Amino acid sequence: xxxxxxxxxxxxxxxxxxxxxxxxxxxxxxxxxxxxxxxxxxxxxxxxxxxxxxxxxxxxxxxxxxxxxxxxxxxxxxxxxxxxxxxxxxxxxxxxxxxxxxx
Amino acid sequence: xxxxxxxxxxxxxxxxxxxxxxxxxxxxxxxxxxxxxxxxxxxxxxxxxxxxxxxxxxxxxxxxxxxxxxxxxxxxxxxxxxxxxxxxxxxxxxxxx
Amino acid sequence: xxxxxxxxxxxxxxxxxxxxxxxxxxxxxxxxxxxxxxxxxxxxxxxxxxxxxxxxxxxxxxxxxxxxxxxxxxxxxxxxxxxxxxxxxxxxxxxxxxxxxxxxxx
Amino acid sequence: xxxxxxxxxxxxxxxxxxxxxxxxxxxxxxxxxxxxxxxxxxxxxxxxxxxxxxxxxxxxxxxxxxxxxxxxxxxxxxxxxxxxxxxxxxxxxxxxxxxxxxxxxxxxxxxxxxxxxxxxxxxxxxxxxxxxxxxxxxxxxxxxxxxxxxxxxxxxxxxxxxxxxxxxxxxxxxxxxxxxxxxxxxxxxxxxxxxxxxxxxxxxxxxxxxxxxxxxxxxxxxxxxxxxxxxxxxxxxxxxxxxxxxxxxxxxxxxxxxxxxxxxxxxxxxxxxxxxxxxxxxxxxxxxxxxxxxxxxxxxxxxxxxxx
Numbered sequence: 001x002x003x004x005x006x007x008x009x010x011x012x013x014x015x016x017x018x019x020x021x022x023x024x025x026x027x028x029x030x031x032x033x034x035x036x037x038x039x040x041x042x043x044x045x046x047x048x049x050x051x052x053x054x055x056x057x058x059x060x061x062x063x064x065x066x067x068x069x070x071x072x073x074x075x076x077x078x079x080x081x082x083x084x085x086x087x088x089x090x091x092x093x094x095x096x097x098x099x100x101x102x103x
Numbered sequence: 104x105x106x107x108x109x110x111x112x113x114x115x116x117x118x119x120x121x122x123x124x125x126x127x128x129x130x131x132x133x134x135x136x137x138x139x140x141x142x143x144x145x146x147x148x149x150x151x152x153x154x155x156x157x158x159x160x161x162x163x164x165x166x167x168x169x170x171x172x173x174x175x176x177x178x179x180x181x182x183x184x185x186x187x188x189x190x191x192x193x194x195x196x197x198x199x200x
Numbered sequence: 201x202x203x204x205x206x207x208x209x210x211x212x213x214x215x216x217x218x219x220x221x222x223x224x225x226x227x228x229x230x231x232x233x234x235x236x237x238x239x240x241x242x243x244x245x246x247x248x249x250x251x252x253x254x255x256x257x258x259x260x261x262x263x264x265x266x267x268x269x270x271x272x273x274x275x276x277x278x279x280x281x282x283x284x285x286x287x288x289x290x291x292x293x294x295x296x297x298x299x300x301x302x303x304x305x306x
Numbered sequence: 307x308x309x310x311x312x313x314x315x316x317x318x319x320x321x322x323x324x325x326x327x328x329x330x331x332x333x334x335x336x337x338x339x340x341x342x343x344x345x346x347x348x349x350x351x352x353x354x355x356x357x358x359x360x361x362x363x364x365x366x367x368x369x370x371x372x373x374x375x376x377x378x379x380x381x382x383x384x385x386x387x388x389x390x391x392x393x394x395x396x397x398x399x400x401x402x403x404x405x406x407x408x409x410x411x412x413x414x415x416x417x418x419x420x421x422x423x424x425x426x427x428x429x430x431x432x433x434x435x436x437x438x439x440x441x442x443x444x445x446x447x448x449x450x451x452x453x454x455x456x457x458x459x460x461x462x463x464x465x466x467x468x469x470x471x472x473x474x475x476x477x478x479x480x481x482x483x484x485x486x487x488x489x490x491x492x493x494x495x496x497x498x499x500x501x502x503x504x505x506x507x508x509x510x511x512x513x514x515x516x517x518x519x520x521x522x523x524x525x526x527x528x529x530x531x532x533x534x535x536x537x538x539x540x541x542x543x544x545x546x547x548x549x550x551x552x553x554x555x556x557x558x559x560x561x562x563x564x565x566x567x568x569x570x571x572x573x574x575x576x577x578x579x580x581x582x583x584x585x586x587x588x589x590x591x592x593x594x595x596x597x598x599x600x601x602x603x604x605x606x607x608x609x610x611x612x613x614x
């Protein structure tokens with residue numbers, strides 16, 4: 001890897017964007033996408049950091065991130081089931097529907 | 104010859120992002136769905152060139168994987184966007200004609 | 201001989217890139233969804249064929265060439281079905297929304 | 307260098323497009339595109355394993371899951387939330403900028419501080435030949451840190467059980483969009499299904515020496531399952547039959563049995579006796595994870611042969 005700084009900066013940008021959207025977005029799907037993007041930023045930091053020490057990528061970090069990708073999709077699938085169930089029960093796709101009606 | 108492969112990779116990436124302008128812009132949902140096609144063809148070429156440039160053979164397997172997934176993503180788009188604006192106005196139980 | 205082969209491979213790659221460029225120009229410049237679809241699928245698949253051929257020549261191995269051939273055939277097939285589905289959807293949307301054909305509500 | 311900058315910048319722009327402004331449908335499309343560019347980024351960084359997993363799971367399965375949830379929410383006609391007030395946005399902006407600075411500082415500090423030898427990686431590379439495996443990632447997953455991997459298979463199973471619990475009895479069959487009606491779908495499925503299975507098994511087999519392995523293979527199978535569900539070849543069933551149940555638990559079960567079996571013959575817990583055990587565990591994991599992801603997509607407890 002030639003330019004780890006670039007990827008670190010990109011990861012920082014992705015994490016910040018994800019966090020910003022997670023806070024301001026009301027639609028739960030948008031919030032889930034934000035969480036997924038923050039996760040990708042963390043994966044980038046992990047893999048790039050592990051690649052620093054001897055130039056080539058590190059198998060341990062890659063295995064960890066591979067596990068992380070699969071766990072993330074399982075978590076997202078569960079969260080989506082919760083969102084659909086919430087919408088069916090309450091008719092809302094937001095965690096604080098009061099804010100939507102109040103303004 | 105050393106500049107050729109990275110040059111072409113970069114060129115195809117620029118091409119890809121230029122095409123994304125259309126996906127971003129729309130106007131119809133068909134234009135959005137074209138992103139699957141655009142990626143199905145362009146990223147495969149990029150992966151093949153990367154495999155050549157970096158000498159990692161497995162990247163060609165990644166290319167095969169991406170090709171097979173492109174069709175799946177396109178079918179998802181079509182299935183979902185087709186029914187997406189019907190729900191509120193017409194009968195939600197409308198079956199495909 | 202080897203130099204000639206390399207030059208030919210490079211030429212194939214460049215031709216492939218040119219077709220990709222043509223596809224993207226069509227995607228951006230053409231006036232309606234169907235012609236954009238047409239430009240994208242046809243030009244890009246020829247471009248991919250050319251790039252696969254050039255890359256196979258560079259690698260100079262039979263199994264790599266066969267794998268690249270498989271990739272191209274799959275790409276052709278996937279693009280055909282996807283383009284067909286998207287075009288049908290586009291037409292049906294246009295029918296459904298009448299005069300506002302092709303306008304996305306979003 | 308230029309390609310690094312281009313890919314990294316592309317990721318940030320796509321994330322911005324996916325998260326902020328525009329319609330949610332466009333955001334989801336941009337998120338799928340983000341996953342595809344991330345695939346290219348992993349490939350460029352030299353990790354085909356991550357590229358495969360990201361293409362199949364990050365872009366393919368996750369994208370399909372979010373799309374189908376979006377479609378279901380549209381059908382329910384739930385109230386779409388409105389945009390937030392500017393005051394909250396300003397606070398969020400400050401927090402986000404701080405977080406960006408923190409992550410950036412950690413990353414850049416790591417870049418300037420870390421040099422020299424990676425002890426864990428060196429030890430792993432020295433002991434890897436003893437396991438008979440050539441791919442260090444499979445080595446870590448199945449041999450060196452297999453307790454993590456076992457727990458991961460269990461987590462995926464738990465996600466299925468939790469999703470079933472969340473959806474409850476009455477909504478046992480979530481709606482699916484109608485299959486596109488076109489004569490071209492049959493040739494597509496007939497070609498793609500066997501080819502996908504061959505490639506999945508190849509990846510599983512190759513995973514011991516080259517990039518590939520159970521996760522990539524299961525992701526590919528899950529994508530195939532999504533295709534079969536969407537084209538109406540496989541439909542949701544009201545209950546899981548014994549075959550589905552067996553498929554769901556086989557990964558956890560085989561892993562546990564092999565691990566505990568080692569205790570019986572006097573070896574340490576979860577020691578891997580040989581390369582055949584690696585293949586056995588990986589094949590079982592592939593079936594379980596792939597099947598679980600398809601069931602989570604279909605939103606049903608089981609699958610039946612054909613959609614009614």
